[in-house]
Amino acid sequence: MAKSHSAKSRDPIQFGTDGWRARIGEDFTLENARRVAAAAADYVREEGQPERGLLVGYDMRFLSPEAAEVAAATVAAHGVRVTLSDRPTPTPALSYAVVHARAAGALMVTASHNPYRWNGVKFKAPYGGSALPSIMKRVEHYLDRGVRPAVPPRRAKLERADLLAPYLERLKSRVDLAAIRRSGRRFVIDPMYGSGRGVIDGLFREAGIPCLEIHGEHNPLFPGLNPEPIPPHVAGLAQAVSEGGYDAGFSTDGDADRIGAVDRDGSFIDSHKIFSILLLHLAEDLKLTGEVVKTFSTTGMIDRLAARFGLPLTVTPIGFKYICELMLSRDVLIGGEESGGIAFTGNPPERDGILNSLVLAEVMARRDRTLGELVRELEQQFGPHVYNRVDLEVSRPAMLGLLNKLKHHTFHRLAGLEMSSHASLDGFKMHFGPATWLLVRPSGTENLLRLYAEAPTREDVRRLLAAVEALARREEAKAARE
Numbered sequence: 374m375a376k377s378h379s380a381k382s383r384d385p386i387q388f389g390t391d392g393w394r395a396r397i398g399e400d401f402t403l404e405n406a407r408r409v410a411a412a413a414a415d416y417v418r419e420e421g422q423p424e425r426g427l428l429v430g431y432d433m434r435f436l437s438p439e440a441a442e443v444a445a446a447t448v449a450a451h452g453v454r455v456t457l458s459d460r461p462t463p464t465p466a467l468s469y470a471v472v473h474a475r476a477a478g479a480l481m482v483t484a485s486h487n488p489y490r491w492n493g494v495k496f497k498a499p500y501g502g503s504a505l506p507s508i509m510k511r512v513e514h515y516l517d518r519g520v521r522p523a524v525p526p527r528r529a530k531l532e533r534a535d536l537l538a539p540y541l542e543r544l545k546s547r548v549d550l551a552a553i554r555r556s557g558r559r560f561v562i563d564p565m566y567g568s569g570r571g572v573i574d575g576l577f578r579e580a581g582i583p584c585l586e587i588h589g590e591h592n593p594l595f596p597g598l599n600p601e602p603i604p605p606h607v608a609g610l611a612q613a614v615s616e617g618g619y620d621a622g623f624s625t626d627g628d629a630d631r632i633g634a635v636d637r638d639g640s641f642i643d644s645h646k647i648f649s650i651l652l653l654h655l656a657e658d659l660k661l662t663g664e665v666v667k668t669f670s671t672t673g674m675i676d677r678l679a680a681r682f683g684l685p686l687t688v689t690p691i692g693f694k695y696i697c698e699l700m701l702s703r704d705v706l707i708g709g710e711e712s713g714g715i716a717f718t719g720n721p722p723e724r725d726g727i728l729n730s731l732v733l734a735e736v737m738a739r740r741d742r743t744l745g746e747l748v749r750e751l752e753q754q755f756g757p758h759v760y761n762r763v764d765l766e767v768s769r770p771a772m773l774g775l776l777n778k779l780k781h782h783t784f785h786r787l788a789g790l791e792m793s794s795h796a797s798l799d800g801f802k803m804h805f806g807p808a809t810w811l812l813v814r815p816s817g818t819e820n821l822l823r824l825y826a827e828a829p830t831r832e833d834v835r836r837l838l839a840a841v842e843a844l845a846r847r848e849e850a851k852a853a854r855e
Contacts (some may be wrong), residue, residue, distance in 0.1 A: 452526025501721025602633025
């Protein structure tokens with residue numbers, strides 16, 4: 374996460390490439406939301422785009438509607454035309470609205486997949502995706518209260534509008550809802566108390582597709598789960614699907630830009646497999662071409678699929694911002710990351726859990742397969758790919774000690790496997806043959822060591838993660854003694 378406008382300021386507002394997040398009532402306050410909005414407005418005005426204006430959307434969290442009101446009023450007071458959403462809105466809907474309205478950008482009040490105690494503000498650029506680091510650096514500049522125009526701007530117009538409707542019409546044109554209906558499949562939708570509530574459910578019901586929505590009521594405490602579509606938070610979805618005899622379940626995070634899914638038996642379908650299914654659909658069913666982009670921690674099955682269809686593959690550091698940047702300058706067919714963010718051609722360079730859910734349902738209809746059957750067919754062609762991730766709380770000295778030993782090849786074997794190659798694009802990645810790898814990557818902001826592993830068997834994944842965790846604990850004990 375980037376530093377704020379001044380390294381000496383101790384400012385509570387710390388921008389990442391997608392905006393700012395903080396604990397509600399501590400650093401996330403209406404005053405700080407006002408400051409972020411003012412900085413964004415000043416940036417847009419100085420770019421000479423006040424008439425193009427900013428859009429403001431918000432999710433279902435505590436203080437989100439109030440912060441959005443404050444943000445919109447602040448933008449208008451700083452001389453930039455502003456449109457405030459008339460209801461809670463998914464981030465991908467707001468991103469599409471930016472492009473549809475040819476706006477200068479958007480502010481989205483959300484903390485995405487973070488727990489209920491958090492909120493924040495995302496900044497979207499004119500192309501609908503996350504602002505590039507160069508843009509966020511400019512916005513940071515205006516956080517300094519000393520940076521203000523000599524002559525105060527004239528207050529601009531503030532209006533309310535339905536920012537969801539254009540996105541819904543776009544979805545209807547992108548997905549064959551009639552084919553999904555004809556398939557006879559039944560679905561459970563879990564928006565996880567987020568701003569995706571009623572969207573997939575509404576589209577399905579309008580199209581006559583049987584479905585059940587759970588966790589769709591307004592409850593900013595997100596009782597019993599964090600709004601992140603991974604285990605264990607998808608347990609309720611899995612139960613609803615298996616007990617109700619549904620064919621699949623789709624889950625979106627707090628602002629609906631990430632996806633998770635479960636098969637008819639309640640088993641979790643992770644983002645790696647979803648990415649693979651979508652790539653297969655685009656390349657084989659729709660005969661589309663273009664570059665495939667994946668982050669450093671994403672499944673090797675994507676490499677094999679890209680090779681199968683003769684598509685160029687690019688691997689980026691971890692973070693959707695790198696995918697977004699490539700989508701702006703190159704012919705990217707699809708880009709995806711381990712955490713459930715996937716975007717593909719013909720859309721803003723933005724993660725979209727809603728669109729991805731709908732397209733998965735369409736693939737099931739076109740191929741007459743369940744999600745589990747789609748995964749099994751992929752594994753029959755490209756081999757089994759089992760993945761897991763573990764986050765360890767480890768001191769910074771222990772992290773650095775472990776990474777130093779790994780990079781200097783202190784460990785040629787791990788969990789009985791011989792290292793065949795390594796890479797250090799983002800963290801340190803060890804390959805053990807063509808289908809097995811382990812990635813060790815420290816968090817940039819917390820004392821967390823992230824461990825990622827993929828192998829043909831669940832046992833190999835377990836052993837690799839356990840082996841490197843033991844090494845990390847050994848380094849922790851050594852650091853404590855010193």
